[in-house]
Amino acid sequence: MTELYDRIEEAAAAVRARWPGTPHAALVLGTGLGGVADAIAVEAAFDFEELPHFPVPTALSHHGRLLCGRLAGLSIVATRGRAHVYEGYPPWQVVFPVRVMRALGAELLVVSQAVGGLDPRYRPGDPMIVEDHINLMGVNPLIGPNDERLGPRFPDMSRPYDPELVDVALAVARREDFVAHVGVTVAVAGPNLETRAEYRLLRWIGADVVGMSTVPETLAAVHGGMRVFGVSVVTDMCLPDALEPADAEVIVRVAEAAAPKLEALVLGVLRHEAGRAGA
Amino acid sequence: MEGLAERVAQAATAVRARWPKRPRLAVVLGSGLGGVADSLALDAELPYGEVPHLPRPTALSHRGRLLCGRLADLPAVVFQGRLHLYEGYALAEATLPVRLARALGAEVLILANAAGGLDPRYRVGDIVVLDDHIHCMVANPLTGWNDGRLGPRFPDMSAPYDRALAAVALAAGHRGGLRIWSGVYAAVSGPAYETRAERRMLRRLGADLVGMSTVPEAIVAAHAGLRTLALSVVTNRALPDAPERDDAAEVVLAAGAAAQSVRRILLDVAAELAREEEGE
Numbered sequence: 001m002t003e004l005y006d007r008i009e010e011a012a013a014a015v016r017a018r019w020p021g022t023p024h025a026a027l028v029l030g031t032g033l034g035g036v037a038d039a040i041a042v043e044a045a046f047d048f049e050e051l052p053h054f055p056v057p058t059a060l061s062h063h064g065r066l067l068c069g070r071l072a073g074l075s076i077v078a079t080r081g082r083a084h085v086y087e088g089y090p091p092w093q094v095v096f097p098v099r100v101m102r103a104l105g106a107e108l109l110v111v112s113q114a115v116g117g118l119d120p121r122y123r124p125g126d127p128m129i130v131e132d133h134i135n136l137m138g139v140n141p142l143i144g145p146n147d148e149r150l151g152p153r154f155p156d157m158s159r160p161y162d163p164e165l166v167d168v169a170l171a172v173a174r175r176e177d178f179v180a181h182v183g184v185t186v187a188v189a190g191p192n193l194e195t196r197a198e199y200r201l202l203r204w205i206g207a208d209v210v211g212m213s214t215v216p217e218t219l220a221a222v223h224g225g226m227r228v229f230g231v232s233v234v235t236d237m238c239l240p241d242a243l244e245p246a247d248a249e250v251i252v253r254v255a256e257a258a259a260p261k262l263e264a265l266v267l268g269v270l271r272h273e274a275g276r277a278g279a
Numbered sequence: 280m281e282g283l284a285e286r287v288a289q290a291a292t293a294v295r296a297r298w299p300k301r302p303r304l305a306v307v308l309g310s311g312l313g314g315v316a317d318s319l320a321l322d323a324e325l326p327y328g329e330v331p332h333l334p335r336p337t338a339l340s341h342r343g344r345l346l347c348g349r350l351a352d353l354p355a356v357v358f359q360g361r362l363h364l365y366e367g368y369a370l371a372e373a374t375l376p377v378r379l380a381r382a383l384g385a386e387v388l389i390l391a392n393a394a395g396g397l398d399p400r401y402r403v404g405d406i407v408v409l410d411d412h413i414h415c416m417v418a419n420p421l422t423g424w425n426d427g428r429l430g431p432r433f434p435d436m437s438a439p440y441d442r443a444l445a446a447v448a449l450a451a452g453h454r455g456g457l458r459i460w461s462g463v464y465a466a467v468s469g470p471a472y473e474t475r476a477e478r479r480m481l482r483r484l485g486a487d488l489v490g491m492s493t494v495p496e497a498i499v500a501a502h503a504g505l506r507t508l509a510l511s512v513v514t515n516r517a518l519p520d521a522p523e524r525d526d527a528a529e530v531v532l533a534a535g536a537a538a539q540s541v542r543r544i545l546l547d548v549a550a551e552l553a554r555e556e557e558g559e
Contacts, residue, residue, distance in 0.1 A: 134476045134477050154469065154527040155470070156524050157474045157525070
């Protein structure tokens with residue numbers, strides 16, 4: 001197999017062949033951000049199958065597309081549909097789209113995910129702006145020989161999520177008059193949901209929400225020198241002492257209902273970036 | 280491929296061909312601590328590439344040489360350059376130096392590493408003698424079929440670090456006027472440094488230090504029946520509520536600056552072991 005760096009360049013070249021832009025931001029549009037995808041003025045679109053080394057996601061409601069175009073006054077690239085660790089993809093491939101979007105020039109990563117709420121003050125449908133994370137996946141996409149062209153051997157993680165953008169998003173929520181939390185997400189491999197005892201443990205170690213994605217992408221982005229904005233939508237509450245069975249249909253409905261809030265936060269952050277970049 | 284025991288035996292044969300003695304002591308030196316090996320009266324030097332099955336380290340400031348000689352008059356081998364999980368090695372491979380040390384006849388293993396200090400009392404340059412560990416790497420070097428010739432299926436971990444050796448190390452530190460502590464080390468895979476939330480979690484779990492090595496080696500050493508002493512140099516402060524940016528180059532510099540402290544403890548422990556031997 002070719003080196004990771006060459007694989008990234010190969011995929012980036014396939015994108016550049018049809019789209020000559022330099023994106024400012026890269027968006028990984030998970031649950032709740034489908035509407036953002038619709039708001040993009042798409043200039044080029046690719047199925048993951050068309051791009052070398054891209055993962056072909058299997059998860060329900062996630063079909064893999066790479067969209068290139070403009071959004072909120074910025075040149076952007078975005079992925080719809082992502083590969084998860086629980087699907088069996090090797091960690092390098094889970095974060096491969098982020099690597100390619102970085103190679104295309106993106107300096108900001110925006111990620112979203114559906115999460116379970118551990119902080120009892122949260123309610124289903126609330127967005128949580130990610131302030132920090134705990135990686136309990138048992139895997140790390142940076143394990144293996146390090147290629148200095150992609151980033152340093154030991155990337156600093158003292159501030160993986162840009163504090164300025166956390167404030168920008170909070171200001172958006174206040175202006176639009178909805179509740180948005182700021183908290184810590186813990187990433188687990190899944191795919192089974194957690195037991196009550198596990199939720200109790202996750203809360204005790206300091207997590208406010210629990211999810212099965214985002215953290216690998218953040219690790220790769222910080223490694224590559226990107227700033228990160230992460231937002232989660234609480235789709236159900238994971239309260240160990242009042243736990244109800246998870247209902248996939250309800251989770252999807254809650255995520256859809258919360259979508260306008262997530263969109264407002266992401267678009268607000270992108271507009272702030274556009275203002276900063278003077279674009 | 281041969282079994283682990285056969286690979287270890289082949290590596291040991293290759294070392295004996297160059298240095299026929301039986302070491303009493305084996306030392307593994309971590310990030311920035313390679314200079315500690317200067318204390319060794321050198322008989323032979325083998326790059327890892329000359330020892331069958333020994334992988335070559337890819338990590339910053341890890342040289343990848345096996346040094347054979349005498350430390351405070353005790354036959355010793357020093358592994359200058361450690362192998363880590365984050366480099367992509369399976370832990371059974373990364374801990375091969377420990378198996379090799381055992382196969383050569385060593386009874387005592389000294390592990391030195393650079394670590395982040397979670398205990399707010401620690402300062403950069405302090406030495407911590409490991410009292411215990413928490414294994415947070417997920418992977419375990421003993422997973423898989425167990426070869427009873429190498430050790431038991433379910434090794435005891437009630438005291439992976441030898442208390443008598445730890446006491447000797449602490450006394451040596453105090454005698455030398457060093458800032459030295461006894462603490463619990465949490466091992467994580469890395470290679471990213473921990474987030475603030477992760478450090479808060481590790482502190483809450485009971486860890487005083489965090490690092491990306493040592494514990495797999497200590498587990499294998501316990502499996503193989505070696506007495507283990509582990510020393511950490513605090514090379515960065517891992518304080519979640521007063522975060523500083525972590526910089527690998529600074530870590531290596533801080534470790535290098537503390538090498539003299541580690542060297543002093545190492546020589547005192549070796550001298551104590553030599554006295555033990557005479558007393559026997």
